[in-house]
């Protein structure tokens with residue numbers, strides 16, 4: 001950790017020097033380690049849900065977040081890869097005047113923010129929270145982290161937060177690089193790996209420097225006001241974000257904001273187009289609609305595994321516009337792990353469009369004879385020589401994978417039935433051994449190797465992994481011999497690789513809690 005911090009400080013000091021942003025742009029990602037190269041987080045774009053787009057501030061409370069967590073499971077979204085969930089600027093904490101520490105607003109979150117996190121983890125989901133880098137959050141209803149960076153990051157770690165969006169309101173006079181660097185260092189010092197989502201709305205051009213500090217950064221202003229999906233604005237944002245494609249990659253993503261798919265006012269074609277654009281841009285897939293009352297069509301769009309496979313591809317390339325003829329744009333530049341390419345044609349006109357997609361326009365050999373997998377029709381056609389003709393309805397897309405093979409495998413899409421394993425011993429001073437398991441499921445085509453346990457476990461814990469096709473069972477065995485009464489905790493890290501490309505998957509972390517009722521005598525383990 002210390003070596004990493006030193007690299008981070010040297011890198012940031014170099015960037016802050018007056019050599020100019022253009023230079024930083026070229027060297028930053030190549031020369032510096034990314035945040036993810038240490039913690040292994042967000043190796044593919046994070047997927048989850050945040051309340052802001054649909055709800056704004058007022059309706060956010062524990063019931064809404066728990067119902068949404070439940071809906072992530074019952075809708076099938078969890079199994080499709082969505083995992084991060086929690087309140088946004090939902091008046092969830094205040095600063096305690098007596099000790100300067102953050103404390104839960106128990107009126108809105110009666111289980112406490114740690115209790116809410118436990119609920120989410122036990123549902124097989126990960127815990128997302130929100131704060132601000134300035135004196136206050138945007139509405140000023142919550143305190144910001146300014147001058148409390150160390151304490152607050154420790155508190156978020158104690159609440160067992162896995163993903164933290166850090167906004168940039170009320171930051172007058174603060175240097176953006178220094179501020180987010182301080183926050184990253186405070187997160188490292190707090191010792192819990194957290195996906196760090198910067199939110200400067202593109203201010204300070206974070207794509208040029210933030211890969212060493214965080215895992216994703218907003219590139220544009222808000223996509224909509226709460227409850228008011230705005231198609232025109234969403235499209236402006238998509239076209240602005242696609243231009244930044246060179247800056248994205250595993251562990252460091254351009255974030256064009258939370259999704260509006262499934263919000264009132266959008267047609268099915270718009271929902272499909274929006275989702276396809278976010279998928280091909282390797283954008284974080286953070287749903288923003290009300291998951292408790294989705295139409296069948298919205299669920300089908302949000303859980304289309306063939307589109308999600310493009311977004312979650314291990315190479316992590318960001319697709320972008322390669323040709324625009326009037327209202328029709330062709331998007332490509334998205335090579336995938338199996339040698340195929342994702343492409344799409346998007347029609348923003350009011351009439352259906354006949355579109356010729358030539359292989360040369362999307363970076364392929366003009367003479368090639370290639371198969372095309374339609375990712376919304378779920379059909380393979382071909383081989384096609386030279387290109388593909390397709391009719392695209394107004395506001396709609398045609399999205400394909402193109403390959404010389406007639407097979408379109410799905411990369412790893414990981415979910416778990418829990419991220420929290422809890423043990424409680426009965427009364428008594430005799431040593432006990434107890435076991436519990438969690439299951440990790442992969443929707444990918446190629447079976448994964450066994451997840452590897454990072455060997456830094458405390459003496460009282462053993463973790464063993466058993467593979468059975470797409471499901472791996474992770475068994476935790478605790479031995480209480482010699483342990484003192486009280487709560488013992490471990491954070492376990494598992495790592496794995498995608499077998500075709502050899503690219504690392506996002507590290508898989510989970511918590512183990514062991515509550516020991518009485519001091520236990522030494523004994524056999």
Ligand code: GLA
Pocket residue numbers: 052088089138139167199201221222
């Ligand atoms: C900013 C962010 C939004 C949302 C609100 C909350 O505007 O960009 O995504 O978090 O703050 O106030």
